[in-house]
Amino acid sequence: MVRATEGGAPLFQEIPASASGITWVHENAMSPNRYLPETMGPGCAFFDYDNDGWMDIFLVNSGPSDFYTPPKPLRNALYRNNRDGTFTDVTEKAGVVSAGFGMGVAAGDYDNDGFTDLFVTAYGPPALYHNNGDGTFTDVSARAGLGPDVFRGHWTTSAVWFDYDNDGKLDLFVCSFVEYGREHMMMCGDNKLGHHFYCIPRVFKGTPSLLFHNNGDGTFTLASQGTDIEKSLGKGLGVVATDVNNDGRMDLFVANDTVQNFLYMNRGKGPNGKTRWEEIGLAAEVGFSDNGQARSGMGVDAGDIDGDGWQDLFVANVDQEMFSLYRNNHNEDFTDVAPKNQIAGATRLLSGWGLKFFDYDNDGWLDLILANGHPDDMIDQYSQQVRYREPLLLFHNDGGRMRNVSSQGGPTFTRMFPARGLAIGDFNNDGRPDILIGNNGGAPLLLKNNAGAGNRWLGVRLVGVHSNRDAIGARITWSAGGVTRSRLRNAGGSYLSSHDPREILGVGQAEKIDWVEITWPQPSGRKQRFANLPLNRYVTMTEGKETLS
Amino acid sequence: MQWLVTRIVFVAVLCGLTNAANESPEDLLRGAITSQQSGDFDAAIRQYREYLKLQPNDARALSNLGAALVHVGRYEEAIPEYRKAMKLVPDMPAIALNLALAYYKMGQFQPAIEQLVKVHKAMPTSDQTTLLLADCYLRLGRDKDVIALLEPLAKRPTDSMAVDYMLGTALIRDKQPDAGQIYVDRILHNGGSAEALLLMGMTKMMVADFAGARADLEKAVQLNPNLPDVYSYYGSALMKTGDTPHAAEAFRKELETNPNDFNAHMYLGVLFKEDQDYAHALPHFERALELRPGDEAVRYQLATVHMANGNLDQARRELESIVKQSPDFTEAHVTLATVYYKMKRKLDGDRERAIVQRLNAAAQAKQPGVKEVQSGASAIQQ
Numbered sequence: 029m030v031r032a033t034e035g036g037a038p039l040f041q042e043i044p045a046s047a048s049g050i051t052w053v054h055e056n057a058m059s060p061n062r063y064l065p066e067t068m069g070p071g072c073a074f075f076d077y078d079n080d081g082w083m084d085i086f087l088v089n090s091g092p093s094d095f096y097t098p099p100k101p102l103r104n105a106l107y108r109n110n111r112d113g114t115f116t117d118v119t120e121k122a123g124v125v126s127a128g129f130g131m132g133v134a135a136g137d138y139d140n141d142g143f144t145d146l147f148v149t150a151y152g153p154p155a156l157y158h159n160n161g162d163g164t165f166t167d168v169s170a171r172a173g174l175g176p177d178v179f180r181g182h183w184t185t186s187a188v189w190f191d192y193d194n195d196g197k198l199d200l201f202v203c204s205f206v207e208y209g210r211e212h213m214m215m216c217g218d219n220k221l222g223h224h225f226y227c228i229p230r231v232f233k234g235t236p237s238l239l240f241h242n243n244g245d246g247t248f249t250l251a252s253q254g255t256d257i258e259k260s261l262g263k264g265l266g267v268v269a270t271d272v273n274n275d276g277r278m279d280l281f282v283a284n285d286t287v288q289n290f291l292y293m294n295r296g297k298g299p300n301g302k303t304r305w306e307e308i309g310l311a312a313e314v315g316f317s318d319n320g321q322a323r324s325g326m327g328v329d330a331g332d333i334d335g336d337g338w339q340d341l342f343v344a345n346v347d348q349e350m351f352s353l354y355r356n357n358h359n360e361d362f363t364d365v366a367p368k369n370q371i372a373g374a375t376r377l378l379s380g381w382g383l384k385f386f387d388y389d390n391d392g393w394l395d396l397i398l399a400n401g402h403p404d405d406m407i408d409q410y411s412q413q414v415r416y417r418e419p420l421l422l423f424h425n426d427g428g429r430m431r432n433v434s435s436q437g438g439p440t441f442t443r444m445f446p447a448r449g450l451a452i453g454d455f456n457n458d459g460r461p462d463i464l465i466g467n468n469g470g471a472p473l474l475l476k477n478n479a480g481a482g483n484r485w486l487g488v489r490l491v492g493v494h495s496n497r498d499a500i501g502a503r504i505t506w507s508a509g510g511v512t513r514s515r516l517r518n519a520g521g522s523y524l525s526s527h528d529p530r531e532i533l534g535v536g537q538a539e540k541i542d543w544v545e546i547t548w549p550q551p552s553g554r555k556q557r558f559a560n561l562p563l564n565r566y567v568t569m570t571e572g573k574e575t576l577s
Numbered sequence: 578m579q580w581l582v583t584r585i586v587f588v589a590v591l592c593g594l595t596n597a598a599n600e601s602p603e604d605l606l607r608g609a610i611t612s613q614q615s616g617d618f619d620a621a622i623r624q625y626r627e628y629l630k631l632q633p634n635d636a637r638a639l640s641n642l643g644a645a646l647v648h649v650g651r652y653e654e655a656i657p658e659y660r661k662a663m664k665l666v667p668d669m670p671a672i673a674l675n676l677a678l679a680y681y682k683m684g685q686f687q688p689a690i691e692q693l694v695k696v697h698k699a700m701p702t703s704d705q706t707t708l709l710l711a712d713c714y715l716r717l718g719r720d721k722d723v724i725a726l727l728e729p730l731a732k733r734p735t736d737s738m739a740v741d742y743m744l745g746t747a748l749i750r751d752k753q754p755d756a757g758q759i760y761v762d763r764i765l766h767n768g769g770s771a772e773a774l775l776l777m778g779m780t781k782m783m784v785a786d787f788a789g790a791r792a793d794l795e796k797a798v799q800l801n802p803n804l805p806d807v808y809s810y811y812g813s814a815l816m817k818t819g820d821t822p823h824a825a826e827a828f829r830k831e832l833e834t835n836p837n838d839f840n841a842h843m844y845l846g847v848l849f850k851e852d853q854d855y856a857h858a859l860p861h862f863e864r865a866l867e868l869r870p871g872d873e874a875v876r877y878q879l880a881t882v883h884m885a886n887g888n889l890d891q892a893r894r895e896l897e898s899i900v901k902q903s904p905d906f907t908e909a910h911v912t913l914a915t916v917y918y919k920m921k922r923k924l925d926g927d928r929e930r931a932i933v934q935r936l937n938a939a940a941q942a943k944q945p946g947v948k949e950v951q952s953g954a955s956a957i958q959q
Contacts, residue, residue: 231944287937310911310930311918318850318881320908320915322937348817350851361918367853377819412788413818 033478038438039388039422040463040475048474049114052087052105056469057096057129058405061215062224064208064232065093065151067403068185070466071132071524074453075144077122078163081566082109083453083528085464086124086133086146087472093129093152094210104130104148113456123165128152132449132524136189138198138242140497147174147200149184149524154202158246173247174200174240182235183208188520190269190278191496192294193303194550197242198496199251201280201520203264206232226404229324230286234261237282239305256307260290268521270330270339271501272312273360276550278501278519280305281314283325283343288315291341293360312361314341314354323349324379327450329521331385331394334428337514344380344398344523347414351375351398353430369430371396371423378418379403381523382450386461389480390534392513393425399447399465399523417444420465440475447473453528459485459564461532466525484508486533486541487566490517494552495571501549504531509538530566544569605631606638613645621645636665640672643679652683670699674706684837684868686713704730704737711743716839717869723747731760738764738772745776746806754780771801778810787817798827803834809841821848839868846878855882873899877909884916892916900932907936 033039045051054070057063073086087105092098103125107115119125129151135144143159153176157165169175182204189198206229216227236259239252252258257280266283273279277294284290291312295304309315317323324346330339338356345351350372354362366372375398382399389395400418407416422437423430434441449466456462460477467473486506490499498519505514515531535541545557548571558569558576567576609624625642632638639662646655659676666672677692693710700706707730714722727744730737745760757780764773774797781790791814797807812827825848831841846861859882866875876899883892896913899906914929 233941233944310914310933311926313915316908316911318885320877320881320911367851372851373821376821410786 033481037478038440039436039477039479040438040440041478042440043113043474043476045471047113049110049116050085050105050107050472050474052107052117053471054087054467054469055090055098055102057090057098058469059096060224061095062226063095064226064229065090065129065131065183067226067405067468068151069131069448069468069524071149071186071449071526072451072464072466072472073133073135073146073526074451074455074464074528075135075146075526077106077144077159078108079143080109080111082111082457083455084109085115085455086135087466088130088133088148088449088524089126091126091128091130096129102126109455118163122163123167124148124157131184132186133526134187134189134200134520135526136198136500136519137497138189138200139246140197142497144529147187147189147202149187149202151183151208153179154184154187168246171246173249178250179238181207181209182238185265186267186520186524188267188269188280189498190500190519191549192239192278193241193297194277194501195244196492196494196496196551197244198498198500199242200240200248201267201269202238202240203267203282204235204237204262205229205265205285206263207235208232223406225406228286229263232263234263234284234287236261237264237267251303255302255305257292257305260307261287262290263287265326266328266343266523268328268330268341269500269519271516272330272339272341272356274338276501276553281328281330281341283328284322285324285326286322288322289325289343290315308360313364314343314352314362317349317352318364326379327381327383327523329383329385330518332515333385333394333425333430335393335513339516339518342383342385342396344375344383346379347377347402351380369423370432371430374421374432377414378421381448382465382525384450384452384522384527386452387532387534388422388461388477389424390459390483390485390532391480391536392511392534393427395425396423396430397421397450397452397463398423399445399450401446401448401468405446415444417446419444420447440473445473446470448523449525450522451525451527454487454530454532457566459487459532461528480534482537484535484538484563486535486544486561486563487530488533488544489530489566489568490546491568491570492548492552493571494554495549498529499548499571503547504533505545505547506533506535507542508535508540511538535563609638610641613641618645618648622649634665636662636669636672639665640675643675647675647679647682652679655679670696677709681709681713686716686868687870689713690717708737708739708743715743715747716837718750718839720747720751724751738770742772742776746779749776749779749783752783754783771797771804771807774800775804775807775810778814782810782814782817787814790814791818802830805835806831806838806840809835809838809844812841812844816844816848821851824848837868839865842868843875843878850878850882853885855885858882873903873906877906877912880909881912884912884919889916889920893920905936907933907940910936
């Protein structure tokens with residue numbers, strides 16, 4: 029059952045710019061030549077940059093590049109949460125104005141100083157913004173070893189902070205899309221309308237994605253050299269860090285456009301002390317379609333949708349390819365169960381980007397939101413079945429099986445969007461995860477969640493001490509109403525976007541939550557059980573500390 | 578083309594009866610012929626069989642028996658009777674034509690073609706034989722053979738819609754839409770017909786105008802729901818425009834009137850497979866393979882179903898055979914690698930995976946067919 033809303037409000041309600049104060053609009057730089065980067069952004073993020081316990085918003089914009097000179101300066105946007113449903117633009121003060129032709133964003137506290145930092149990907153050099161803890165950021169890319177030289181030849185898209193070697197420090201994986209630039213900039217002939225159109229990425233050469241090891245001193249070292257990550261030429265667009273075989277090491281699932289998806293298994297340290305990555309996408313049956321074809325993978329996510337304690341995977345593709353929901357078979361292979369979950373049929377004519385598993389009604393089961401839009405802005409004029417702007421899709425998890433409930437989502441779910449990035453976060457701290465969507469060449473969409481009336485929840489902010497401070501890789505197990513559930517704290521997921529780091533544990537109608545157990549990631553690995561917990565509020569659980577805050 | 582075939586069967590059987598009646602005065606045979614002429618085929622079959630016990634080498638009686646069996650749909654029994662007759666009189670095209678028709682009715686187009694080629698050689702001016710042969714080629718997707726066979730016929734003054742239809746179809750499928758359009762126009766010239774709309778729909782499908790094709794094919798279906806292939810193409814258009822439930826319905830309707838339609842079986846199999854209903858997908862793929870023996874696309878689909886059903890060894894054998902025959906069939910290598918991995922044959926899986934990577938790299942190296950942008954892009958360094 030989809031839980032009703034209070035007062036008959038729609039499940040998700042659009043908060044207009046006039047109410048939120050978010051007036052920033054993405055500039056996609058669309059030109060007659062239809063340069064590919066124009067149609068790929070933007071990403072967005074929920075994150076708490078000032079540690080006030082309220083989710084702020086970051087929005088990525090395009091900017092100057094080798095094919096585009098903005099007629100007026102463009103900038104990203106950082107909106108501070110005013111704790112009353114409105115936001116204030118603090119971009120200039122914070123010093124996160126622009127990183128060139130921006131694509132996406134990954135938020136994470138890489139230096140464990142308690143303040144969340146930002147890595148902004150781009151067509152062109154990406155940027156690492158260190159959070160100074162005083163409301164400002166400093167671009168430390170070069171100092172951190174993440175300067176332009178490192179990324180030459182790489183068009184970076186989604187990125188994720190995670191601790192692959194369990195040393196307690198967040199490392200960085202960056203998806204690299206195709207070879208594109210002055211020497212590889214191509215024009216894909218005239219379409220039926222006599223105009224250039226955005227090239228299908230098939231024509232461009234793939235590139236290896238990049239993994240950086242956090243040295244613990246504010247610098248990073250490229251760590252993918254010689255590994256399967258470097259050997260795998262992909263066209264990476266989406267990434268999620270998760271543990272698909274429950275071995276305590278975070279693996280990576282990467283969606284590639286027009287080439288196979290990659291599943292990099294983290295095999296731990298080899299004899300040379302280096303982490304060994306094994307790419308098993310084909311063997312795991314997540315690399316290709318059921319017909320052995322590479323598809324146009326864009327957004328990805330991981331989550332335990334059937335409550336078996338194993339991470340399932342999701343990947344969105346373009347129209348006619350259908351999206352895939354991969355059930356984890358517990359032996360490093362997967363079965364695509366999208367057809368049996370109303371997902372394949374619903375996505376046949378859609379192109380998916382941002383997406384996320386999230387428990388929108390706090391019944392304890394992970395639901396799913398999909399943000400869609402065709403990459404070709406002229407598609408409406410020569411196709412009657414596919415549209416440039418496409419609807420959002422919402423799926424409710426009915427005890428392990430997804431059901432398309434988009435028609436119950438509210439008026440926003442009847443509208444069409446050129447959606448790209450999607451972030452999940454509870455911006456009003458009501459315990460109901462809200463949605464933020466980055467629209468290509470348009471205003472972002474902020475959706476307030478009204479679902480799950482009567483269902484109870486506990487919001488948990490985990491703070492690692494020996495393990496990484498963001499507690500990426502922690503497993504949260506909780507018991508309520510006679511049901512025990514667990515959730516792995518994954519990192520990344522969606523497309524070009526970053527999410528509220530807090531976990532909301534839905535308990536449905538249960539009167540209380542009996543206990544919550546945290547298995548902190550290595551190097552700690554410690555288990556901590558908390559009891560006598562409150563409901564319907566957020567708490568902070570700190571590694572090794574028995575009391576809540 | 579069902580109307581065409583029916584007419585040929587009727588002519589072929591009458592010829593057989595006339596000849597048999599002239600040459601066999603025996604009572605048994607007369608009785609058989611009388612029964613056949615009066616439409617009592619079961620009696621005729623019984624009487625021919627009795628007669629043939631006494632006169633087993635009467636080619637005309639064997640042929641007539643075959644014709645009677647065809648009339649009651651017992652094609653598999655008719656074929657050996659025709660074969661025996663042909664052994665006795667190998668140079669009689671009428672028997673070969675009857676044998677071809679039996680194969681045709683069974684949807685065994687390849688052996689039908691083998692007989693029709695002989696008949697066509699013996700009777701090159703027989704338009705009916707030519708059209709039937711062309712129809713068999715068309716059903717097997719041998720579009721170039723259709724074109725070679727029918728183009729001389731099309732140059733002659735003719736009002737044959739069958740020629741225009743088949744030739745137009747073959748040209749469109751052979752990626753010669755402009756040439757095919759001539760025949761569409763010829764059919765249209767005689768008024769808007771289901772045939773013309775079908776061809777227009779097919780043309781639009783080729784250029785990925787699926788919605789346009791869907792509209793034409795919907796009209797074609799309304800005008801003549803019994804037109805062979807019309808529901809099959811309509812189903813394809815529905816499938817491409819996302820309406821898979823109605824696509825499946827259309828394919829089923831095609832199979833009601835045309836149980837030997839390759840595409841309907843193939844796509845219905847694909848739709849069932851997409852729904853992971855492998856039990857229903859399997860017979861459609863199997864039938865499609867019977868219709869086009871050796872078709873790699875069908876064999877590949879069958880292999881994927883075997884794999885999904887856990888019949889790994891069966892899938893492996895089929896896939897190994899496919900990649901041996903077509904070493905550049907990337908999807909087959911992908912699935913074969915998957916099968917090997919499932920069978921815990923990692924080394925074999927890795928070998929196939931390496932082939933996949935090599936093929937993909939080769940395909941990538943052939944990209945792109947695009948020009949570099951000539952524009953005044955700004956000079957900002959990336």
